Amino acid sequence: MSTPNRMAEIGSLLGDPARAAMLGTLMDGRALTAGELARVAGVTAQTASGHLARLSAANLLAVERQGRHRYHRLASPDVAGLIETVMRIAEVSLPAPRARPRTGPRDAQMRLARTCYDHLAGGLGMAVTDALVARGVIRFDDGAGTFTPTGLERLADLGIAMEPGPARGGRPLCRPCLDWSERRPHLAGRLGAAVCKHFLDGNLVARVDGSRALRITPKGHLALRERFGITELG
Amino acid sequence: MSTPNRMAEIGSLLGDPARAAMLGTLMDGRALTAGELARVAGVTAQTASGHLARLSAANLLAVERQGRHRYHRLASPDVAGLIETVMRIAEVSLPAPRARPRTGPRDAQMRLARTCYDHLAGGLGMAVTDALVARGVIRFDDGAGTFTPTGLERLADLGIAMEPGPARGGRPLCRPCLDWSERRPHLAGRLGAAVCKHFLDGNLVARVDGSRALRITPKGHLALRERFGITELG
DNA sequence: GCGATGCTTCGGTGCCGGCCGTACCGTCCG
DNA sequence: CGGACGGTACGGCCGGCACCGAAGCATCGC
Numbered sequence: 001m002s003t004p005n006r007m008a009e010i011g012s013l014l015g016d017p018a019r020a021a022m023l024g025t026l027m028d029g030r031a032l033t034a035g036e037l038a039r040v041a042g043v044t045a046q047t048a049s050g051h052l053a054r055l056s057a058a059n060l061l062a063v064e065r066q067g068r069h070r071y072h073r074l075a076s077p078d079v080a081g082l083i084e085t086v087m088r089i090a091e092v093s094l095p096a097p098r099a100r101p102r103t104g105p106r107d108a109q110m111r112l113a114r115t116c117y118d119h120l121a122g123g124l125g126m127a128v129t130d131a132l133v134a135r136g137v138i139r140f141d142d143g144a145g146t147f148t149p150t151g152l153e154r155l156a157d158l159g160i161a162m163e164p165g166p167a168r169g170g171r172p173l174c175r176p177c178l179d180w181s182e183r184r185p186h187l188a189g190r191l192g193a194a195v196c197k198h199f200l201d202g203n204l205v206a207r208v209d210g211s212r213a214l215r216i217t218p219k220g221h222l223a224l225r226e227r228f229g230i231t232e233l234g
Numbered sequence: 235m236s237t238p239n240r241m242a243e244i245g246s247l248l249g250d251p252a253r254a255a256m257l258g259t260l261m262d263g264r265a266l267t268a269g270e271l272a273r274v275a276g277v278t279a280q281t282a283s284g285h286l287a288r289l290s291a292a293n294l295l296a297v298e299r300q301g302r303h304r305y306h307r308l309a310s311p312d313v314a315g316l317i318e319t320v321m322r323i324a325e326v327s328l329p330a331p332r333a334r335p336r337t338g339p340r341d342a343q344m345r346l347a348r349t350c351y352d353h354l355a356g357g358l359g360m361a362v363t364d365a366l367v368a369r370g371v372i373r374f375d376d377g378a379g380t381f382t383p384t385g386l387e388r389l390a391d392l393g394i395a396m397e398p399g400p401a402r403g404g405r406p407l408c409r410p411c412l413d414w415s416e417r418r419p420h421l422a423g424r425l426g427a428a429v430c431k432h433f434l435d436g437n438l439v440a441r442v443d444g445s446r447a448l449r450i451t452p453k454g455h456l457a458l459r460e461r462f463g464i465t466e467l468g
Numbered sequence: 469g470c471g472a473t474g475c476t477t478c479g480g481t482g483c484c485g486g487c488c489g490t491a492c493c494g495t496c497c498g
Numbered sequence: 499c500g501g502a503c504g505g506t507a508c509g510g511c512c513g514g515c516a517c518c519g520a521a522g523c524a525t526c527g528c
């Protein structure tokens with residue numbers, strides 16, 4: 001099979017509204033059951049099952065059987081990156097749908113703070129990224145990021161634990177990820193995942209219902225102000 | 235229109251073999267006529283015309299009218315990045331087609347040296363990137379790249395002119411771009427474009443027929459050895 | 469065992485869209 | 499002007515696939 005055909009295969013997988021909805025939902029990095037995904041896609045269980053089988057066959061999804069449930073999640077950060085890229089291009093290049101895109105409260109919440117696979121995105125993601133730059137943990141210019149030599153200890157000062165060492169599994173430590181809503185790069189990679197985990201584990205943010213959006217807790221607001229020097233988002 | 239639907243729209247545009255072939259061909263950064271694109275896609279002119287109209291309507295392509303010709307090119311480096319990303323994921327995650335992918339001489343040429351929109355890729359792209367790192371022009375780690383403070387003069391030592399200054403049009407100076415065949419990041423961004431231009435203008439490489447592949451000229455081999463310290467590719 | 473639940477497989481229907489033949493429009497050239 | 503050429507609009511054909519209903523498996527709980 002030629003390369004263009006392989007690309008077309010991936011494209012057509014992303015090109016169905018039901019599958020796109022499922023993939024978008026899985027962008028929060030969690031694993032969901034076929035039934036949940038059927039609901040978000042607005043199709044019946046048997047239709048969803050077919051979609052999920054195709055996505056898994058193409059190794060875009062990974063499944064874990066657990067009892068009578070099948071948990072589906074994105075197969076890798078690379079796949080998450082692909083989806084984020086497509087979303088960004090869609091946002092940028094597709095002509096505006098119609099007048100104002102009438103952003104609902106849900107959209108506003110998403111833009112303010114959300115997860116992007118396993119790291120922070122949206123206004124919160126940008127602010128945290130900027131704070132880490134300001135505190136000398138990472139450098140972030142030219143749309144590219146690097147961990148500074150002293151980054152690890154400064155990170156520890158912020159209360160975030162992070163194992164040093166080379167990238168495992170080829171996953172970069174500090175990767176830039178172009179933000180879908182902000183259109184500037186935010187922090188991704190292993191460091192981004194660690195930061196996000198710190199925020200979730202420390203109850204600084206909480207997941208909003210079943211979406212990618214995050215709600216910043218009172219404790220989180222305090223920490224952002226005291227430790228990160230962030231007073232305003234977005 | 236919701237975000238998943240916008241993503242699906244992009245996906246379905248990439249998801250047709252004929253359109254995928256056209257986009258793949260345009261990855262060399264040049265502008266081609268509708269007739270040429272029809273030929274590479276293996277469809278008639280009227281079919282190609284419809285495809286191109288749809289791609290342009292979605293702002294994935296830009297057209298320039300010139301006499302009775304219409305030249306089509308990728309709308310932006312972002313679109314090129316999107317396509318490269320999809321190709322890479324397709325290569326990595328799609329199950330192997332059948333036994334050995336029987337790479338033809340054409341494929342070998344592509345893997346050795348090619349353009350990726352407007353910068354160098356393949357074995358040559360990796361080698362040049364590594365050489366620039368070794369010579370202290372750029373730093374490239376963690377899958378991210380930055381221009382060093384002394385990079386500009388060291389670049390001039392290599393005979394490559396480059397305007398300094400901030401990114402114009404928001405395009406980063408030194409961006410990493412994950413190589414489709416090598417699966418490591420190579421140099422992209424404005425610097426990558428300048429390097430590629432230097433290689434083409436200086437006749438160090440020449441385009442191979444109508445593909446993205448590049449042939450390294452004798453002069454190019456000499457320059458690679460003498461100036462870049464590159465003796466072996468890939 | 470039996471039912472309930474979660475998921476998949478199968479069969480059939482309907483629609484979207486890719487494709488081409490034909491015809492039409494604009495540009496270049498003799 | 500008239501023909502050649504590149505490109506575009508229209509109409510009809512047809513294959514693929516998204517969808518659902520019904521039925522078939524697996525697993526859990528009683």
